[in-house]
Amino acid sequence: KLAAVVQGDAPTSLIESYIRENPSVIRDVLAKLAADEALAMKQAAFQLLTDDIGEPAIGPADASITIYEFSDYNCGYCKRLFPTMMDVLAEAGDVKLVVKELPIIAESSLAAAQAGIAAQKQQKFPAFHAALMRSRGKTDDKALIAAAKQAGLDIAQWRSDMNSPLTIAILRRTEQAAMAFELRGTPALIIGTQVIPGAVPKEQILQAIAEARKNL
Numbered sequence: 001k002l003a004a005v006v007q008g009d010a011p012t013s014l015i016e017s018y019i020r021e022n023p024s025v026i027r028d029v030l031a032k033l034a035a036d037e038a039l040a041m042k043q044a045a046f047q048l049l050t051d052d053i054g055e056p057a058i059g060p061a062d063a064s065i066t067i068y069e070f071s072d073y074n075c076g077y078c079k080r081l082f083p084t085m086m087d088v089l090a091e092a093g094d095v096k097l098v099v100k101e102l103p104i105i106a107e108s109s110l111a112a113a114q115a116g117i118a119a120q121k122q123q124k125f126p127a128f129h130a131a132l133m134r135s136r137g138k139t140d141d142k143a144l145i146a147a148a149k150q151a152g153l154d155i156a157q158w159r160s161d162m163n164s165p166l167t168i169a170i171l172r173r174t175e176q177a178a179m180a181f182e183l184r185g186t187p188a189l190i191i192g193t194q195v196i197p198g199a200v201p202k203e204q205i206l207q208a209i210a211e212a213r214k215n216l
Contacts, residue, residue, distance in 0.1 A: 010143035045180035048173060049190060052098050054166055055174075056120040056129065059089055059096035065212050066096045067205075068190040070178055073112035073132050073139045074105035078187045082133040083201040088205050095209060099129065100174045102186055108139050110171075111162070115144045117170050119153060127151035 023107030049068055069085065071078045089095055101116050111215065112132065119128035131147035132139065148158055161167060181188075181195055189196040189205065192212030 002096075007180055045177065048177035048180055049100075051173060052100075054117070054120065054170055056099040056101065056116050056125040057096055058099070058126045060094065061096065063096035064216060065092070066098055066189070067174075067209070068098050068100055070100045070102045070174070070186050070188040070190075072102055072105045072109050072186045073116070074109045075186045077199040080135050081187050082130075084202050084205070086130075086201070087202055088209070091202075092206060092209050099125075100177065101171060102174055102178055102183075103171070104186065106139075111141065112139045112144060113156070113171060114162040114167050115148065117167045118158045118164075119148065119151060121161045121164075122153055122158065124151045124153055128153065128205055144198050160204065 032061060050066075052066075052068075052210055067085075067088075069081075085097060101113035101114065103113040116125060116129060116132070119125045128147050128151035131150040132143065135143050135147065137143065145155070148182060178188075181190070183195075183197070185197070187197075189200070189208070191205070191208040192215060194208045194211065196208060
């Protein structure tokens with residue numbers, strides 16, 4: 001084997017000769033390195049994903065299945081997916097939805113993402129999220145305030161929490177997770193080990209949940 005050949009002071013020419021005669025050895029080594037790197041990247045991506053302390057969520061905190069949704073309040077497809085997700089949570093049972101605020105559509109998306117995280121701080125994210133997802137028109141400050149009032153938020157505290165270090169840290173963490181999973185847009189769901197882009201049908205999401213349950 002190559003390891004035996006290179007021990008001691010084997011001449012460089014002998015090593016080169018061995019490699020030429022056994023090219024599969026190099027291919028195997030490179031393939032293993034690539035596989036190890038891919039596994040390490042996947043593990044790092046899921047670590048970023050599941051580090052969700054303080055992130056907006058809907059559903060029981062101790063649910064056995066967690067759906068992660070990368071979402072933007074200016075995304076029309078995200079708004080189209082919203083009622084589907086609510087149906088899924090109602091039907092599936094023992095499932096929690098963690099909303100990964102990913103402001104990539106418009107300038108106003110950033111403030112909306114901060115607003116969602118701040119609403120979670122007061123444990124009123126579900127109502128805020130529903131109000132904003134059902135709203136039409138621009139997701140501007142007027143829309144954010146309307147959603148906040150509808151959710152019964154303490155507006156002054158909410159404003160303060162929007163710009164807190166925790167909120168900024170959560171947004172950065174979500175951005176890193178999106179990059180790690182090589183996501184190209186919103187919405188995108190991650191259920192178990194499946195990455196599902198787009199506003200997909202309810203049946204596909206329920207099937208992914210069923211697959212995830214098999215691995216519990």
